[in-house]
Amino acid sequence: MDNIKLGEKAGTNLTELDREKWGGLLILGNAPTSTGDGDKVGQIEGIPADEPYGIYGGDNATDNSGTLCYVSIRHGGALIGEGNEINGLTLGGVGSGTTIHHIEVVSNLDDGIECFGGTVNIDHVIVAYQGDDALDIDQNYSGTITNFYIIHGGDTDEGMEIDGPEGSTYTTGKFKFIKGTVRSNDGKGSAADLKSKAQGTIENVAFVGYTTFAKVSASFNTDCTDKKDAYLNAIGGDLVVKGCEFVAATDMYRVYSSSACLPTDYQANLVNAWAANGNTKPAAATKGADVTAFKSWSWTDIKGLIK
Structure with a gap:
């Protein structure tokens, strides 16, 4: 366990490699969520399906779940049942009336x-x-995340994993990720996986230290006709990456598919669609998060891990 004492901001015995010491924090609200065709509510990940306290979602976009600020969530993720991993912070159907800022996981x-x-x-x-994704959005999250800093090692999956709507309800909202730094300290993992009909905007973000940067998913029917996915949203203007820096990248973004149907011209189509968006491949980052927001209170800063 953490040897932190009352009045301290960090203990001395745990490192960034220590995980699964407890569960995590879940907040569930009544805001719109696209969980499935005709569905307005869902059962939150990490809570067994037979537990009614795991229900989230509704019709109230301005729902207020309270205030969460200057909170550091550390060394979590313990399983509460087979296949029920707990995220550091899970937000299910949380509305815009809720105040969340200065959060560390x-x-x-x-x-x-x-x-x-x-x-x-x-x-x-x-x-x-983190062990999986740093920022993961699903079921058409349509809020804005501003001034974020992500750093991880090689046992991570993605810096960002972004999915869109899963059903026919609440399909019009779009996310925004504005002003951030996403950094791999060893070149492993990927910066962002844009998939499953992702729709929204990533703007003024610096991606640093990767060999695989932004991945954009394309999907196909059995006859190789297009199925709606992140790629079509990018071509159609519903998924936008602009003003971002892909530091020392060969390719800023790549189209991928699990299907053998992927046409050879889709990569060029994506590059052309975002060509005028001001994305660059500098040798060093000039944009990114304002890290002064994390000074003195965050574990990551106290341990000297912000680069």
Whole structure:
């Protein structure tokens, strides 16, 4: 266990490699979420399906789940049942009336922060050394995350994993990720996986230290006709990456598919679609998060891990 004492901001015995010491924090609200065809509510990930307290979602976009600020969530992700991993911070159907800012998630076994639908805005976020994805949004989360800093090692999956609507309800909202730094400290993992009909905007973000940067998913029917996915949204203007820096990248973004149907011209189509968006491949980052927002209170800063 953590040897932190009352009045201290960090203990001395745990490192960024220590995970699964406890569960995590879940907040469930009544804001819109696209969980399935005709469905307005869902059962949150990490809570067994037969437990009614895991229900989230509704019709109230401005739903208020309270205030969460200057909170550091550390060394979590313990399983509460087979296949039920707990994220550091899970937000299910949380509305825009909720106040969330200055949040840190450190060394969680699963995702750092995962939003299942909802409209809540989140400011000043730091996620460090998660086991899966740092920021994961699903079910058409349509809020804004501003000033975020992500750093991870090679046992991480993605810096960002972004999905769109899963059903026919609440399909019009779009996410925004504005002003952030996403960094791999060893070149492993990928910066962002844009998939499953992702729709929204990533703007003024610096991606640093990767060999695989942004991946954009294309899907196909059995006859190789296009099925709606992130690629079609990018071509159609519903998924936008602009003003971002892909530091020392060969390819800023790549189209991928699990299907053999992927046409050879889709990569060029994506590059052309985002060509005028001001994305660059500098030798060093000039944009990114304002890390002064994390000074003195965050574990990541106290341990000297912000680069």
